[in-house]
Amino acid sequence: MMHKPFLKKLGLIVVVVALVLSASQSACETGEHVFEASFVRTQYSDDDWNLMFYDNCGMPKSDSVRWIEKGNNKFIRFQLGDKDYGNCGSDRRARHGAPYWERAELKQTTGINRNLKYELEFTVRFVEGYAGSREDFWQLHATSRNCNIGPPIMIKFDDGFLTLSSKREDGGSNKRTSSVKIDNLIGKWSNVKMKFDTSGNSEVSLSLDDKEVFSNIPYWVEPCGIPHFKFGIYRPGNKYKKNNRSVVDFDKIKLTEIKND
Secondary structure, X not given: OOOXXXXXXXXXXHHHHHHHHHHHHHHHHHOEEEEOXXXXXXXEOOOOOOOOEEOOOOOOOOOOEEEEEXXXXXXXXXXXXXXXXXXXXXXXXXXXXXXXXXXXXXXXXXXXXXXXXXXXXXXXXXXXXXOOOOEEEEEEXXXXXXXXXXXXXXXXXXXXXXXXXXXXXXXXXXXXXXXXXXXXXXXXXXXXXXXXXXXXXXXXXXXXXXXXXXXXXXXXXXXXXXXXXXXXXXEEOOOOOOOOOEEEEEEEEEEXXXXXX
């Protein structure tokens, strides 16, 4: 005769196996193969990237970031739901007008050299959401061990419109809003190009599908900072209503130095 504790454990195993099989079947139906859950310090790169990233703060859930393989292509997906608190030290406290912050984000493993011009190119597909407030998907950051500063450049959707926030030398920031709506981008791959340099007083231009959206926007990189990228989903939490579920895919991430003429 089997003991009750054993039967409970057996029942739990059966449920877990059933969930795994169900998820596998769902992936097969869409032609997608999902794999590699994220844990702290996991590194991420791909054959068509020339940069490497890692989850420096960890993820709120095991499926907050994952690889998806469809046909011969592999890309990375981030998803964030309401109350998916970030695990960075500042995410659980009120700041910048939000009671807490939600985050599923990766950080570049190395810094970018100073005083050089670059072009960053990647493809992005906004699958769902991004209709809320200040939903960031790409940053040029500069915080280092001895230099705790904010990001010089943040690219995000704010109330459904593509925006770019840039840091000023006086410590403030400028926000520029484009006419690009998230509704026109949902479900399709878009090509992003960002031209920038890493001197102190710098300028950035951003193109979407070969159409320039932001041109020569000034920004400031603190002398103590080490420029690097962060990408994924990063947004303010909300106590009074639920945040939407946001899902975004990234692929073909490449950084190229622009040689002087």
